[in-house]
Amino acid sequence: MLPIHEQAPAFSLADLNGNSLQYAAGKPALLVFFETDCPTCRLTFPYLNKLAKTLAHGSANLIGVSQDSEAATREFVRQMEVAFPVVLDGELAVTRQYDPLAVPTLFLVNAAGKVALTEIAFDKAELNAIAARLCEMTGVEPVIIAEEFDGAPKSKPGCTSRHLEGEAAGAEVAAVDLYSQRGQRASRIEISDDEDPFEYCLKFDNLPVVPPTVERVERMLRATNLPPEEIIARVPPNYGEATVEKIAANAVMAGCQPEMMRVLIPLVRAVCDERFNLHGVQATTHFAAPMIIVNGPIRNELGFACGSNVLSNVARANSTLGRAFQLIITNLGGAKPGVIDMSTLGNPGKFSYCIAENEEVSDWTPLHVQHGFKPDQSAVTLFAAEPPHGVSEHYARDGKTILKAISRSLATVWSYRMCMVFEAFVLMCPEHVKTLQRDGFTKESARQFLFENTGVPIREFVGDGGEGSQLTKMYQQVTIDGEECYRKFASPEQIRIVVTGGTAGKFSAVVGSWAAGPRGSQVVTYPIE
Amino acid sequence: MPITLVNPLNETIREARNAASKLGTLSGKTIGLLDISKPGGSVFLDRLESLLRERHGVASVVRAMKPTFTKPAPEAVIGQLLAARCDAVIEALAD
Structure with a gap:
């Protein structure tokens, strides 16, 4: 001032x-x-x-x-x-x-x-x-x-x-009306040719955007029958109102096709579900970024990739949904990087982090079905995720050896000696799944095997008193391959398997969680209509 | 040709609050210490409490703790500090 x-x-x-x-x-x-x-x-x-x-x-x-x-x-x-x-x-x-x-x-x-x-x-x-x-x-x-x-x-x-406005923080979070479902229409910004539209739209990810002109936003709005001023959710930490129109404007900026509104609406509801705790996810110094997992027929209807390069830049649907989602939560939620979001190292997933499950490559139960939905329903799941960590295993002749390789990476989630309180996703590549299926593993039995075989040797805890050693009283002792260990996970449910990736290459990945469970962030799955 | 954009940013109106006025002295005051429940919080706040008592002559120190550092303080915890009629609250963490 x-x-x-x-x-x-x-x-x-x-x-x-x-x-x-x-x-x-x-x-x-x-x-x-x-x-x-x-x-x-x-x-x-x-x-x-x-x-x-x-x-x-x-x-x-x-x-x-x-x-x-x-x-x-x-x-x-x-x-x-x-x-x-x-x-x-x-x-x-x-x-x-x-x-x-x-x-x-x-x-x-x-x-x-x-x-x-x-x-x-x-x-x-x-x-x-x-x-x-x-x-x-x-x-x-x-x-x-x-x-x-x-x-x-x-x-x-x-x-x-x-x-x-739009950058309000901390002391100004007051007088929140958490009940009305009817918000205001978005304001209009008129700019001349010589003004840079990015000035008005591009706040937090520093990449070019498609200018959200009235015409483009209206095309997006026509793909939903919801009124533009309807509030879908209030986005933490600033609790900005995510109206249908605001979601549409951000979707335009990210390059989404209008049909993507079908996914964006439940996705915004999901990320603002209290169980997911977006407030904490956006405010932590940890790596966490919401990872989106898409399941069901919507994958084919909107062209989501679940094959090679699934974690990166192979399909418009994955790339634009992931980016629109990030624009929505930062532009409306206000977790400005470097100001509110003070993540120590960040996460490349904050540009876009959207995968789909390769449901056709195996007969394993898809993630959304494990979470209670029907196979022919579409659904979107969110996980507060670290960046993926690769597991190469090309020498294994059987399924157990593959799972042992994955368990060694799982042991390092959060940090090696931290047990019981974190979760993980395993992104299992089709070649690994093929071997596991041949050996009679289901998704559930593979998960049980990973749970039972992932541990941290007790000899690693001698001496220095570093992170993980403060919680050993709550750890469970178990013998794995003749070695006295602490169990890495408290239950098999802390491990989730998603089959995804290309059919060539024996590369799976482990993705660690942020603080998990009711005291942190819980995985949420929402149906897509 | 001018173009019209739909404002994609947050336009939710928030009421601004003025900051509380500063205490002139700590002497004789009731100070709340809110531990956000990070691992080293109690070590840090124990030291802070003894400094407040020994060097600054505070009348009393009220301790409260959030159930988890990942979420805003629940009303019960805020209520605990309000009920104690603290003159100021220090919220702290230590990792």
């Missing part, structure tokens, strides 16, 4: 008559930044009217700077009978220069153009101080504009200034 003693920037903005109104140093000025829907602004304006009427005509510039549209501002001026000039700063260009912390903010500027006093929000004493100072500057008798017992409170907090 522009501090006291600084030079107030000159500006020129349109007023409600379409004339350009200029502000420059020369005589004292009071600049009032406001929003039309802010209750504190409405509380403040009658006092400012009183001040305007006190001042000798032309002795000072008293200017209201509206952060809203012309129509909304005209209505505000009419309702509040505003007695001084009001200019339109819908583009927030002047707002950004003055950088008010909240609205209303008053800047009292002296004749030399230096900021003399400021007031944020509503406070009667401060309002009176500003009025007295302005009267002094213009040579009129000081007046009390805000009487102590006039029915209004002594002070009232303001609203977030428009230029800070």
Whole structure:
């Protein structure tokens, strides 16, 4: 915010008559930044009217700077009978220069153009101080504009200034309406050819986006029968409202085809499910990023890849869904990387992390069926995931040897000696699955084998007292291949297997969790209609 | 030709809150210490508590703990600190 003693920037903005109104140093000025829907602004304006009427005509510039549209501002001026000039700063260009912390903010500027006093929000004493100072500057008798017992409170907090919305954090998370399902339509941003659309859209992933024009967003909205202003969920940590229209605008930016709304709507519900604990996932310093797993007929209907390169850049559906999802949770949830999301190393999955299960390559039970859905239903699952860790096993002649190789990687999840409290996904490649099936393994029995054979030798715990050694009292001792070990996992359910990847290559992967279970993040699966 | 974009960012309005005023002194005050339940939190807060008592003469120290560091403090924990009428609360972690 522009501090006291600084030079107030000159500006020129349109007023409600379409004339350009200029502000420059020369005589004292009071600049009032406001929003039309802010209750504190409405509380403040009658006092400012009183001040305007006190001042000798032309002795000072008293200017209201509206952060809203012309129509909304005209209505505000009419309702509040505003007695001084009001200019339109819908583009927030002047707002950004003055950088008010909240609205209303008053800047009292002296004749030399230096900021003399400021007031944020509503406070009667401060309002009176500003009025007295302005009267002094213009040579009129000081007046009390805000009487102590006039029915209004002594002070009232303001609203977030428009230029800070979308990045609001911490102290501003208040007055959350968690119940209404009808939100506001998204505002419109008009830009000319020489303005960069990315300025307005690209906030957090620093890659180019498709400009979310009204036409493109409407095409996206036509693919769903939900009203644009319906709130699907409130996205932590800032609990921004994910309306259908906001989801559509972000989907456009990520390059999604309109049919992707079918997946995005349940996906946004899933990620905001309290069990998933997105608040923690977005705020942790750990690697965690939500990994999306798609199951069922939707894979073929929308073209999700579940074969070679499944974790990377092989299909538009995977890439754009993963990215749209990240744009939605960061743009609406506010977990700005480097500000709120302070992950130590981050995760490449924060660009896009979306796989599908290769259900056709084996007769193993698909993940969504394990989670209670029917095989012909489509579903989307979320897991707070580390980046994948590869397991190469080309020498094994039988299924058990493959599972032993995977168990050795599973033992390193989180960190080697940390047992019992973390989970893992095993992304099992088709060649490994083929061998396991030949040897009679089902997904369930393979998981049981992994559970029983994954351990950390007790000899690793001698001495240094590092991470994992503090919890040994809760660990379970077990003998694996003649070696005394602690079990890595508390139950087989902490391991989930997804068959995925190309049919050539004996490379599977282990994906570790963030803090798991009710005290951390739980895996959630939602049906796709 | 100008184009019109649909604002893709969060526009949910939040009420701004003013920060609480600072305490002039710690002497004679009731200070809450909220442990977010990271592994080293108690070590750090034990030390902080003794410093507050020995060097700053606080009247009392109220300790509370979140059930998990991964989630915001539940109302029961906040209620515990409110009931103790703390003049200030220090929320802390140590890994």
